[in-house]
Structures are given as C-alpha cells and as structure tokens.
Amino acid sequence: xxxxxxPTALLAIGLVVxxxxxxxxxxxxxxxxxxxxxxxxxQSIIAFVKKVxxxxxxxxxxxAERIATFDNDGTLWAEQPMYVQLAFALDRVRxxxxxxxxxxxxxxxxxxxxxxxxxxxxxGEHALLELIMATHAGMTTDEFAGTVSTWxxxxxxxxxxxxxxxxxxxxxxxxxxxxxxxxxxxxIASGGGIELMRVFAGQVYGIPPExxxxxxxxxxxxxxxxxxxxxxxxxxxxxxxxxGKPVGIWRQIGxxxxxxxxxxxxxxxxxxxxxxxxxxxFGLLVHHDDAQRExxxxxxxxxxxxxxxxxxxxxxxxxxxxxxxxWITIFKP
Amino acid sequence: xxxxxxPTALLAIGLVVxxxxxxxxxxxxxxxxxxxxxxxxxQSIIAFVKKVxxxxxxxxxxxAERIATFDNDGTLWAEQPMYVQLAFALDRVRxxxxxxxxxxxxxxxxxxxxxxxxxxxxxGEHALLELIMATHAGMTTDEFAGTVSTWxxxxxxxxxxxxxxxxxxxxxxxxxxxxxxxxxxxxIASGGGIELMRVFAGQVYGIPPExxxxxxxxxxxxxxxxxxxxxxxxxxxxxxxxxGKPVGIWRQIGxxxxxxxxxxxxxxxxxxxxxxxxxxxFGLLVHHDDAQRExxxxxxxxxxxxxxxxxxxxxxxxxxxxxxxxWITIFKP
Numbered sequence: 143x144x145x146x147x148x149p150t151a152l153l154a155i156g157l158v159v160x161x162x163x164x165x166x167x168x169x170x171x172x173x174x175x176x177x178x179x180x181x182x183x184x185q186s187i188i189a190f191v192k193k194v195x196x197x198x199x200x201x202x203x204x205x206a207e208r209i210a211t212f213d214n215d216g217t218l219w220a221e222q223p224m225y226v227q228l229a230f231a232l233d234r235v236r237x238x239x240x241x242x243x244x245x246x247x248x249x250x251x252x253x254x255x256x257x258x259x260x261x262x263x264x265x266g267e268h269a270l271l272e273l274i275m276a277t278h279a280g281m282t283t284d285e286f287a288g289t290v291s292t293w294x295x296x297x298x299x300x301x302x303x304x305x306x307x308x309x310x311x312x313x314x315x316x317x318x319x320x321x322x323x324x325x326x327x328x329x330i331a332s333g334g335g336i337e338l339m340r341v342f343a344g345q346v347y348g349i350p351p352e353x354x355x356x357x358x359x360x361x362x363x364x365x366x367x368x369x370x371x372x373x374x375x376x377x378x379x380x381x382x383x384x385x386g387k388p389v390g391i392w393r394q395i396g397x398x399x400x401x402x403x404x405x406x407x408x409x410x411x412x413x414x415x416x417x418x419x420x421x422x423x424f425g426l427l428v429h430h431d432d433a434q435r436e437x438x439x440x441x442x443x444x445x446x447x448x449x450x451x452x453x454x455x456x457x458x459x460x461x462x463x464x465x466x467x468x469w470i471t472i473f474k475p
Numbered sequence: 476x477x478x479x480x481x482p483t484a485l486l487a488i489g490l491v492v493x494x495x496x497x498x499x500x501x502x503x504x505x506x507x508x509x510x511x512x513x514x515x516x517x518q519s520i521i522a523f524v525k526k527v528x529x530x531x532x533x534x535x536x537x538x539a540e541r542i543a544t545f546d547n548d549g550t551l552w553a554e555q556p557m558y559v560q561l562a563f564a565l566d567r568v569r570x571x572x573x574x575x576x577x578x579x580x581x582x583x584x585x586x587x588x589x590x591x592x593x594x595x596x597x598x599g600e601h602a603l604l605e606l607i608m609a610t611h612a613g614m615t616t617d618e619f620a621g622t623v624s625t626w627x628x629x630x631x632x633x634x635x636x637x638x639x640x641x642x643x644x645x646x647x648x649x650x651x652x653x654x655x656x657x658x659x660x661x662x663i664a665s666g667g668g669i670e671l672m673r674v675f676a677g678q679v680y681g682i683p684p685e686x687x688x689x690x691x692x693x694x695x696x697x698x699x700x701x702x703x704x705x706x707x708x709x710x711x712x713x714x715x716x717x718x719g720k721p722v723g724i725w726r727q728i729g730x731x732x733x734x735x736x737x738x739x740x741x742x743x744x745x746x747x748x749x750x751x752x753x754x755x756x757f758g759l760l761v762h763h764d765d766a767q768r769e770x771x772x773x774x775x776x777x778x779x780x781x782x783x784x785x786x787x788x789x790x791x792x793x794x795x796x797x798x799x800x801x802w803i804t805i806f807k808p
Contacts, residue, residue: 206683283725327685340729350539351729352660352685358726363718363744370748372725379726385696392616392705393691393712394727396673396684411696415703 174320177313177471183426184468186461187317190424194400195324201422205325209399211355211391211412212318214332214339216405216446217428218347220309220473222437223300224259225445227334228270230293232262234277242276251276263444271378278335279359279376286374290341302473307346312471314403314428318347321401329399331355331391333383333408337374355394357382387412405430406446413451417458425460427451432466507653510646510804516759517801519794520650523757527733528657534755538658542732544688544724544745545651547665547672549738549779550761551680553642553806555770556633557592558778560667561603563626565595567610575609584609596777604711611668612692612709619707623674635806640679645804647736647761651680654734662732664688664724666716666741670707688727690715720745738763739779746784750791758793760784765799 178184194203215221235245235254245251250269253261262269278286299309318328330339330349336356343349358379361372382390388411391399401424402409402416413425430446431438440448455462465472511517527536548554568578568587578584583602586594595602611619632642651661663672663682669689676682691712694705715723721744724732734757735742735749746758763779764771773781788795798805 336726336729352727354729361722361725363721363748365747368751370721370744370751372721388696388703388705389694392694393669394685396669396687411703414698415696418701418703 174323175313175316177316177469179468179470181468183461183463187320187424187426190401190422191321191324194422203400203422207397207400208321208324208326209329209395209397210321210326210401210403211329211331211387211399211416212314212402213404213406213409213412214330214334214356216430217403217409218310218314218330219306220299220302220436221446222430222439223445225334226306227338228273229297229306230290230338231273231277232259233293233297234289235273238277274335275359275376278337279374282371282373283337283361284371286337287341290338294342304473307342308474310346310474311428311469312474313469315347315474317403318349322348326401327353329353329355329391329395331382331387331402331412333357333381333387335359336382355382355390383408385411388415400424402426403428404451406448407450408447410451410454413460414458417460425455425458426463427455427460428463429465431464432469432472434466435472436465507656508646508649510649510802512801512803514801516794516796520653520757520759523734523755524654524657527755536733536755540730540733541654541657541659542662542728542730543654543659543734543736544662544664544720544732544749545647545735546737546739546742546745547663547667547689549763550736550742551643551647551663552639553632553635553769554779555763555772556778558667559639560671561606562630562639563623563671564606564610565592566626566630567622568606571610607668608692608709611670612707615704615706616670616694617704619670620674623671627675637806640675641807643679643807644761644802645807646802648680648807650736651682655681659734660686662686662688662724662728664715664720664735664745666690666714666720668692669715688715688723716741718744721748733757735759736761737784739781740783741780743784743787746793747791750793758788758791759796760788760793761796762798764797765802765805767799768805769798 175184175187193199193201194208196202212218215225232254235251239245239255245255250262250265250272254273294305294307297306298304299306302309321328328349330343330353332339334356336354336358339356340351340354343354344351360375360377360379362375364371364373380386380390387409391412398419399416400419400422402413403426404413405428417423417425427448429440430436439446440452508517508520526532526534527541529535545551548558552559565587568584572578572588578588583595583598583605587606627638627640630639631637632639635642654661661682663676663686665672667689669687669691672689673684673687676687677684693708693710693712695708697704697706713719713723720742724745731752732749733752733755735746736759737746738761750756750758760781762773763769772779773785785795
C-alpha cells in the first residue's frame, strides 16, 4: 500500500497548498467577495468580520472561538429539483435492482424504479427512510465512500447537465475562503448524511471530514479476517435538522458558533441559537428568488421550505441574501 | 456581556500563545521528551514521528492525516482509586442530598452518602448509571460546565492531596506537545463523559473542545424566556468505550487515526483499528507498574483492566510503556 500513498499525499499537499494560497490571495484582494454585488448583505458580512477580528475592538473574538457553521443543501449547493442525496439513493436503487427482484412489486422501490417521484414523495418520510436504508446501510464506511465517490464523478444534474459538485455557489465559496482567511474555522452543519458530504467537502469546500456535521446512521466495529471495519447499520443514529442542529453542533464541536448560514426553516434553530449567544454573532439566510439562473422557492416549497425564517429575519437582525440581486454569479464557473 | 469577554479573550490568547511557544520550544529542543528515559519506548515514538514527517520517505503522511487519539483516564491522568468522574458524581450527590431527603434510604445514593464505595460498586453498572444521571443530567450544558469547573478548582485527590488536574502525566504532556509540534492533530477518545473533559482539556492538555471525543447523554434544544439552551437529558446517547471507540472516533473525525494511545482493554479496539490501517501507524499502552510513585495494576484491576492488550502487544507491534522504568517523572511538577 505504500506506493499508492504517494499520489494521495501529493494530492493532499496540493490541495492544502492551493487552499492556503487561495485563502491568502482572497484576504489580500481589495474585494474579498467579488461575486457579491455591493449592498446590505455584502456590507453586513464584511462589517461583522472586521468587528470580530480587530484587536482592540470590544467585539474582538479570539481565533479559537471564530466558529462558523454552514448548512449544505440550498446554502452551499443546489437542492432542486431534489436533494442530491435522494438522487444518489434513486440511482443506487436502479443499480441494485437486479439483486432485488422483489423491488419491482414493492413500494417505495417500485415507484423509484419507475421514476415516479410523486409516488415516492407520497410515501412520506417512511418511504424516504426505506430508500435511504436500502442504499446507505449494510456496507462498510470505506465501501460507502467509494460508491459515493464513483457516483459523484459521473452523475449529472437533470437541468444543468453538470456534475453535482459543479453546482456549488461561487459566492459561498468566496465567503468560506474569506472567513478562513480571517481565522475562522468553517464547519458544515447539514440535515444531509454526514458520510456522503465527507466524501467531497474537502475538495469542493476546503472543509476536512472532522468539520462536517450531519445526520447519521448507527455503525458497528467488526474484524473481518483480521481486517477491522466499520459497518453501517440500517438504524437512524441522529437527525441533524431543525432543533437537532444546535444539538449536533454542540455534540461535535462543544462550542457555540458565532456565525451561522442557512436557507430554510431547517436552519431556524441553528440561527436562533447562534444569534442569541453572548458576544458578537451573525446569522444569514440565502433566499432562492432567482428562477432564471437557479430556482425561486420559499414558503410553499416542500424542499427548502422557508417561512418562519423570512418572517423573523428582520427583527432578529439576520441578513437575507437575494440570489437574484446580491449575487453576480450563482455557480462555480 | 461585552466587558466579560475580555478576560476570556486574553486568557484564550495567552493559552494559545503559550501552547505554540511551548510546542515550538519542545520541537527545537535536542530532547523533545525529557521525562522519558532512553529506551525502546521512547525510541519507538521518535522513530515513528521521524518516519511520517520526513518528506521523501515512503512512509510520509501529509499533516491533515496526522491524527492521534489518546484515551484519558489512566493514559493522560490518574484513574485510581476511582475515575475522577465518579469522584465528581459522589461529591455532587453529597451536595445535592439536602434537596433529596429520599436518598438517605435509597440505594445507590445511601451508599454514596455514607462513603460506602464497596456497596456502590456492588450495585454494578446500573448503580453507577443512576449516580451519573442524577448528577450529570437535568441542567443546561452551561450549568453543567460551571459545576465541573468549580469542582475541579477545589476538589483534591485523596492520596496526593492535589487538584485532579495536577495529576496529569508529565511524559504524556510532552508527547502531546511533541506530536503537535510535528503537525499532528491530537484528540482525546475516552470512555469518560465528553462534557466533563471539555471543561479542562484546553487548559490542561492544549486540546480544544472540538477535539474531545467521549461518552455522552442525550440533549434537547429549548428556548427559555427567549434564551436558547441545551438541556442535558437522563438518557445515554453513546458509550465511547471498547468497540465503541472506533465508532465514536469515526463519527466525530471521519478519518482513521495513525496513532493511538491507551492503557486498558477499553482501548483495545481503538489500537487494533488504528494499527491495522493502511500505511504507517503506531499503538502504545501505558502500563501502570509503579506502586511507589503511582499505582501498580493490570490483569486483576476492576479499573483500567489490562489483559488482552498486554498479551497481544508484542505480536501486534504495540509499544508498552513501563511507568516505572520508562518515565523519569510521573506527574506534572
């Protein structure tokens, strides 16, 4: 295995070096957020970062406490017309169908195989859970990561015909880099599966696996022919959504972040918890209002539903970003 | 609250600065492990660190992958005559007894109040769990941290008459600093309570809360009079011991460490998992064989029981440290 370590090592060094160079370049640049139009949203971000990083300021926050948490689906990458994780699960169902002839007659697999997403959705949470368990459990952590990696390298988004990892928001990549260049530690805190995100978060967002927080299934340690593995079990461990987000973040970090970024009411409690902490804090919601370049949805959407957040943002002092008006570019070029 | 941030901020900067200065000084020193006698154990540590940090070496490991996990009780600090966490729980029972008159008649509280540890132990795991839940749950995370902090600042060890945080092993502090100076990220992975350790791990070990992994109880997010809190519930979330350690480590880090340090069979699976990984790896067991300066216990001890590890260390290539022969100093001066 030693020979095979070299390319990985070089790749890792390359990634680290480019991330560092990129972050530093962004920090020095006259405009650290070039894809953000000048306006209230951009100004609020820059004012917050300046405030907490100015030594001597009453709002100064030491680097160790500069924790920022980002939702993933709809905040860092596109979540329409369905969560990327669901697209992965449906593709896996199709791939595994040959070994499961019974799926042709059994819901929600029948609907999934027929591409009848309405019927899948009609099955509610239980149907989704069945699809997730059938496609996300029963293998080792290494095997699962390999499957995700292979899928991400080839599956294309139905509307944009690009890899899903290409549908990350350029303004948010700049924001991540800007925060890191200012001593922040950036975390993902998503309702999505932690192990799926860990596969690409390093390369795509510059966020290492130990800074990814998400929903999880249980695992068991096993030794197979002398080789230790972690087996993924078909049982929910934790749902990192809504009131679960502050719990999941605390469990993994043991600190309250000072900045939180989301786009739906699944992020409400995270923003509430963060922005009612002691000391300076920042909350931001990405509002999907650009049907032309991306999608426009909020109060009535089953995916990324946003009502309470929109209503309460003004009085809670949260920044609401209009994708249409605040962002010059949407996706990574 | 702004005024109160300053002392914390200054303290945090001070800690970070001194940790960095200390780590750097240790890295430059001709002997990075001055409390370790020259011998196989010390040599094995240094050889491993040189091997994985030498660019061009076939065993080179990029910094991001230099993850080291340390058990806490019996590995970083003393665990006799009882786990520090149990001493804390018993003191809390005494303190809370006035509000619980029924405890005078009810086991295991009656035994705990009478200082009859044999009777407590006779109650087995269930009795311990009852004591832990009565003293560790029902309050917010902030309240719990405050109680732990106050207790650690005054409670003394029965034999050494020192604060418990003074009973950390000087050679292990040097080892932590040596690894960090060589680009390692050091984590605690203990069967002990994660929230208790997080209170002191930063100041005592230089390990921030997000690098502490331990056993946990469930939490719930609540808003009390507009103030968001995390309430600690009397229900086990996860036991980070034995086969649970690889699971807990993976859950929090998402990487397999390349070095693991323990002292009991509770650490066996962690060492097994780490030392059967691909690429270079290192496993070490601290053997308590110094009755004069500390304690001598292994195969028959109910606390820190070590049998399988001792038997299998030679064939698995694990380093076994004799506290008596390998360590010049035991405790932090």
